[in-house]
Amino acid sequence: MWKFRNPIKHAIPETRWPTAAEAAESLLYQPIRIGPVEANNRTWVPAMVPWRATEEGFVTPEVLDWYRRFAKGRPGALVVEATGVRDVPSGPLLRIGHDRFIPGLRQLVETVREASDGETKLFIQIIDFLTVKRRPEKQKYFERFLRVEDRHRHALTDVTNDSQWTDAPELSVREFLSGASDEIVEQILDARELEALRFGYRENVSDMHLPHVRELPQVLPNIFAGAAGRARDAGFDGVELHYAHAYTMAGFLSALNDRDDGYGGAKENRVRLPLEVYRMVRERVGSDYTVGVRFLGDEVIAGGNRIDDAIYFGVEFARAGFDFLSLSKGGKFEDAQQPKVGQAVYPYTGQSGYECMPTVLSDAAGPFLRSVPLVSGIKRAVNEAGFKTPVVATGGISTFEQAESILQQGQADIVGLARQALADPDWFIKVKLGRGDEVRRCTYTNYCEALDQAHRPVTCKLWDRIELDEPGISTVDNGRRRLLAPE
Numbered sequence: 001m002w003k004f005r006n007p008i009k010h011a012i013p014e015t016r017w018p019t020a021a022e023a024a025e026s027l028l029y030q031p032i033r034i035g036p037v038e039a040n041n042r043t044w045v046p047a048m049v050p051w052r053a054t055e056e057g058f059v060t061p062e063v064l065d066w067y068r069r070f071a072k073g074r075p076g077a078l079v080v081e082a083t084g085v086r087d088v089p090s091g092p093l094l095r096i097g098h099d100r101f102i103p104g105l106r107q108l109v110e111t112v113r114e115a116s117d118g119e120t121k122l123f124i125q126i127i128d129f130l131t132v133k134r135r136p137e138k139q140k141y142f143e144r145f146l147r148v149e150d151r152h153r154h155a156l157t158d159v160t161n162d163s164q165w166t167d168a169p170e171l172s173v174r175e176f177l178s179g180a181s182d183e184i185v186e187q188i189l190d191a192r193e194l195e196a197l198r199f200g201y202r203e204n205v206s207d208m209h210l211p212h213v214r215e216l217p218q219v220l221p222n223i224f225a226g227a228a229g230r231a232r233d234a235g236f237d238g239v240e241l242h243y244a245h246a247y248t249m250a251g252f253l254s255a256l257n258d259r260d261d262g263y264g265g266a267k268e269n270r271v272r273l274p275l276e277v278y279r280m281v282r283e284r285v286g287s288d289y290t291v292g293v294r295f296l297g298d299e300v301i302a303g304g305n306r307i308d309d310a311i312y313f314g315v316e317f318a319r320a321g322f323d324f325l326s327l328s329k330g331g332k333f334e335d336a337q338q339p340k341v342g343q344a345v346y347p348y349t350g351q352s353g354y355e356c357m358p359t360v361l362s363d364a365a366g367p368f369l370r371s372v373p374l375v376s377g378i379k380r381a382v383n384e385a386g387f388k389t390p391v392v393a394t395g396g397i398s399t400f401e402q403a404e405s406i407l408q409q410g411q412a413d414i415v416g417l418a419r420q421a422l423a424d425p426d427w428f429i430k431v432k433l434g435r436g437d438e439v440r441r442c443t444y445t446n447y448c449e450a451l452d453q454a455h456r457p458v459t460c461k462l463w464d465r466i467e468l469d470e471p472g473i474s475t476v477d478n479g480r481r482r483l484l485a486p487e
């Protein structure tokens with residue numbers, strides 16, 4: 001986990017919870033229109049991957065249990081985890097790239113409807129991602145993965161002062177590099193090859209030499225539209241297009257996108273594919289269906305997007321007709337820590353990862369409400385441009401006072417609680433009933449995030465070891481962790 005140089009340990013803020021009457025009068029518990037649907041209140045559980053799908057991407061009983069548990073707490077809206085739009089293997093992450101996934105997803109919709117008595121609106125986040133491979137052993141990389149080219153031979157000639165390398169056989173080049181020092185390797189490989197050696201091979205949207213990357217603008221609108229159509233068929237109240245963090249669509253928006261085909265460079269070009277995807281999705285699902293977007297208020301990486309870019313994108317998204325704008329921050333590969341050999345790079349291990357899921361070991365500003373200035377800047381610009389598109393703020397929000405003050409000050413229209421909802425899925429109903437003092441408060445130390453990084457079923461440290469002898473509960477790790485918060 002990335003840390004500030006001299007971190008300050010912040011306490012969880014003291015708070016006064018509202019009475020039931022105060023909650024009933026609050027803005028937080030007033031209904032809000034989100035495109036064609038109306039949510040009962042302005043609370044929101046953003047997408048969180050719990051690692052409970054099958055290896056083939058199907059909904060499992062554990063997936064149903066996970067969302068049922070959130071639905072019982074009755075947030076205004078619940079967003080199902082990032083779900084793959086393509087029909088390709090992606091480990092135990094949900095998928096929606098083929099009609100065979102619809103029955104399981106329909107069951108998920110019914111489960112949430114039933115558990116919340118229809119009170120919680122259910123959206124699904126749909127995502128595309130490019131190939132990320134595990135970090136290889138050095139020897140394996142040079143034996144199998146590096147594509148030996150003449151430029152390597154020329155570089156070897158220069159570095160060793162030995163002209164024989166100019167037409168050396170491939171095998172000799174591989175053998176030499178396998179045993180070469182880091183210093184020599186650095187002079188022979190280019191930046192992308194060094195990254196593949198040290199972090200694992202990773203594609204990005206500017207890899208125009210790869211035909212499938214070059215063709216993304218031609219294929220993605222249809223793939224997203226297909227996925228959105230299935231979401232509608234399965235009964236979801238809407239879809240959230242995942243344009244945030246380290247994934248394909250965020251890559252198009254990124255200031256680092258230097259594609260030369262009209263989809264990179266200036267921000268007008270970078271937003272082109274995200275808008276084309278939106279239009280095709282809209283055409284497929286119709287105007288009476290909620291289509292929202294999650295994107296970054298700041299990428300928090302060198303050369304990446306800042307608030308000005310995000311303001312531009314937010315206004316363009318609103319103008320295009322998105323029904324909500326959900327903001328996140330950071331979560332990029334570019335500044336991620338080097339993974340161990342055999343592991344894949346995880347986009348939440350650098351400073352941008354910190355900003356995505358801030359912990360109590362922070363700078364003076366602390367982890368709470370950290371993204372609110374970005375969100376309010378974007379909301380202001382969207383509103384000033386004449387659009388009323390609801391804007392969702394998430395990041396270190398855990399108390400009613402924080403949430404209500406964001407709404408009262410007009411900094412956002414809806415308030416998202418991710419880790420706090422994981423720590424206590426009943427937050428929403430407890431606060432509404434005037435029982436806020438019973439809330440199990442998230443400590444923002446990211447045990448859950450470490451499980452996500454290890455691709456293990458996500459649970460919360462505050463409840464996964466209690467009442468393990470409760471009859472009928474599901475557990476993992478030989479019965480040492482329960483999968484759901486106690487009722």
Ligand SMILES: Cc1cc2nc3c(=O)[nH]c(=O)nc-3n(C[C@H](O)[C@H](O)[C@H](O)COP(=O)(O)O)c2cc1C
Pocket residue numbers: 046047048049050081082125242244294328356357358394395396397416417418419420448449452458
């Ligand atoms: C275990 C875990 C999984 C997450 N998975 C997703 C995801 O699938 N899609 C997404 O946009 N954000 C994901 N996030 C980020 C959250 O939605 C949220 O933006 C972040 O945790 C900050 O909000 P918080 O401070 O309320 O937790 C995940 C966060 C956690 C802790």
Ligand code: SF4
Pocket residue numbers: 419420422423441442443444445446447448449459460461462
């Ligand atoms: S594991 Fe820690 S950070 Fe995650 S939800 Fe629980 S208390 Fe919060």
